[in-house]
Amino acid sequence: SDHQLVYPPHPDQMDWSTLYPAYVAQEESQPEATPSSTTEDLSAPVKVKKLTQDVEVADIGCGFGGLLIALAPVMPQTLVLGLEIRVSVTQFVEDRIKVLRRQNEESKAYQNVSVLRANTMKFLPNFFRQGQLSKIFICFPDPHFKARKHKQRIVSTTLNSEYAYAVRPGGVVYTITDVPDLHGWMVQHFEAHPMFERVGVEEQEGDPCVEIMRNATEEGKKVERNKGEKFVALFRRLEDPVF
Numbered sequence: 001s002d003h004q005l006v007y008p009p010h011p012d013q014m015d016w017s018t019l020y021p022a023y024v025a026q027e028e029s030q031p032e033a034t035p036s037s038t039t040e041d042l043s044a045p046v047k048v049k050k051l052t053q054d055v056e057v058a059d060i061g062c063g064f065g066g067l068l069i070a071l072a073p074v075m076p077q078t079l080v081l082g083l084e085i086r087v088s089v090t091q092f093v094e095d096r097i098k099v100l101r102r103q104n105e106e107s108k109a110y111q112n113v114s115v116l117r118a119n120t121m122k123f124l125p126n127f128f129r130q131g132q133l134s135k136i137f138i139c140f141p142d143p144h145f146k147a148r149k150h151k152q153r154i155v156s157t158t159l160n161s162e163y164a165y166a167v168r169p170g171g172v173v174y175t176i177t178d179v180p181d182l183h184g185w186m187v188q189h190f191e192a193h194p195m196f197e198r199v200g201v202e203e204q205e206g207d208p209c210v211e212i213m214r215n216a217t218e219e220g221k222k223v224e225r226n227k228g229e230k231f232v233a234l235f236r237r238l239e240d241p242v243f
């Protein structure tokens, strides 16, 4: 459960070096970083190894990592992170990436994707600074069909404000589901949010990430096998209001 989750008290104290070892910045006399967690004394910030660039793309509830693996070669200059709450599934993705990195040691492919165990409903602002992300993917989120379970949905007014915080103006939140009711719910909540607008169909269909989202995730493949329909909606993060 959540009390076993390790997360930094602030994004500046997140140690990304083990997730993206090929991107660790060279520093003179670098002290060893201690693992950061909330149990630490907040008044004594830990020194963490810095990366040469930030994570800019997040896959929320990444499952078995199909999207990450497919995105890696498409955006080789971008750091992509999968967030997954299930321990065994996170471990599976970690091992999958480890193998791919080993198989591609020379080309350094797959060094730009990684996975982290996290409950994104609670700790997103602990990992990402304001405007850090250019894209968030929410692929086939758990539908939580019953009305009394709707509060567990990964898209809500409150969570959309967190996505608006993490995504920079002009950035995009990508959603896909095979559940029509959930699609309607996501569209309604993002369209009602003052910091998002829906991306038009033409731009949506011209975005290469949409095709990947439709076909590369494990859930997307399952829906394909069952000849189910997939509903896609993209939302652009609007400019911050000027007061």
Ligand code: SAM
Pocket (backbone or CB within 6 Å): 060, 061, 062, 063, 064, 066, 083, 084, 085, 086, 089, 118, 119, 120, 121, 122, 138, 139, 140, 141, 142, 154, 217, 218, 219, 220
């Ligand atoms: N996106 C993947 C795909 O399309 O194949 C997986 C879809 S699966 C139906 C939903 C995933 O979200 C599950 O792996 C689940 O463990 C994960 N998940 C649910 N709630 C979460 C949360 N609060 N934080 C992180 N992951 C979560």
